[in-house]
Amino acid sequence: MSAREPVRWGILGTANIARAQLLPALAESGDVPVAVGGRDQARTQAWAAEHGVARAVDGYQAVLEDPEVEAVYVPLPNPLHAEWAAAALEAGKAVLCEKPLTTNAVATQALIDLAQTNDALLWESFVFPFQAQHRRVVELIGSGAIGELREVVASFHFPVTRPENIRLSAPMFGGALADVGCYPMRLAHELFGSPASSAVVTAVMGDEVEVEAAGVLTYADDRRLLLTCGFRRQPETTALLLGSEGVIRVDNPWHPTPGAQIEVRSSASSEPVVESPTVDAHSFTAALRHIAAVLREDAAPVHLASSSALPVAQALGLAREAAGLPLDSSAAGTSTVGGAR
Structure with missing residues (x-):
């Protein structure tokens, strides 16, 4: 070829x-x-x-x-x-x-x-939806490995230390939710397949924008996204996918590198199953x-974008409104x- x-x-x-x-x-x-x-x-x-x-x-x-x-x-x-x-x-x-x-x-x-x-x-x-790690997560959920997916618990934190960083600018639509909180929202859309219906969010304000935020977004059938994001911690990117019969823990769900792990714990097995599907060195590849x-x-x-950008934008709007x-x-x-x- x-x-x-x-x-x-x-x-x-x-x-x-x-x-x-x-x-x-x-x-x-x-x-x-x-x-x-x-x-x-x-x-x-x-x-x-x-x-x-x-x-x-x-x-x-x-x-x-x-x-x-x-x-x-x-x-x-x-x-x-x-x-x-x-x-x-x-x-x-x-x-x-x-x-x-x-x-x-x-x-x-x-x-x-x-x-x-x-x-x-x-x-x-x-x-991340293009990557082998995410595709494997979708496959595991679809196979019933953890029963019915009920909650997504996801984080994205990293330190922003320079005051001039554009992420800290209100006129530039900065802030933790728009910059990194949107990642858990996109993950929830990928896995739940429906738009968020409500949000309860709290935020810690810096001079112009929120520098940390945490909250709960609700989806159809009482499924939930619990998210936390911000600019004041060392890097933290993890997702827990909680099902009716088990849980999947995902290392660095947003930008995985080789060696990042998926750990599956289910009622069907006494031992966790660990996989590392990522092979690309760079997350955009x-x-x-x-x-x-x-x-x-x-x-x-x-x-x-036609399949996902609007519900994520709407979820971001709900979260920002809930946080005031x-x-x-x-x-x-x-x-x-x-x-x-």
Whole structure:
């Protein structure tokens, strides 16, 4: 079988996550970054040279106008996601946009509608559903290994120490819930398959945004998500999946590396079963391979934004409202989707 032609990626901006996550995964998946665009041309050129991107261009629009670019990664500040994901879709590119896809459910629905109208491919950058670990978890639950899944207990904490970090900015739609609390919400959607109906959430406020949050979101048939997230602890990422006949403990459910474990304890066995399904060195790799397979017409798309982004945005809105946090429902959150730029 002949080798697959690499997908040619463009990157909007020089965000740290592009350097730390996307670029190593592109190398592992066999795809190539051909262009990066930024607002500071000198900085963008230096970044491209340092990280092996073929060329730096002036501004984000130049990436979208590049005929060599097939797919675009959008790791811009949260309030810019909707505008530039929309622009990339309208330019005919496949789009992988960082989470949260937009800052509110109305804008999320508008962006999904735009993708469907343009028959375009849009993914929100929760990459864990593509990974072998998550696929195995879904398989175990589907096989009845722990009976009926009733609760998901999940955490995502890591320290944010620099006051200028964009995650601590209210105008940039920062805060623990939007940045990392959304991961347990996406996991609950994947496993429960229904939208959240209510939320009870408490938050610890920093100067502008919540720096920790914890709460309970309720789903159909009285199933629950118990989540905790924040910026004040050492890294902690674990999920417990509680069933009527057992429990699955998942190490690092969001960005697993080889050696991360799934432990299954059930009433059917006196001993736990431990597995380590993860083989990719980088968490984005499986998602990039899938996107490449879709673009090369070797696979049908899965985990598109149209299947999950709206219920996650709605869950995030419920959680923020329950915590007494402001909701972004302004016209500015939706006016650029599919409109003039």
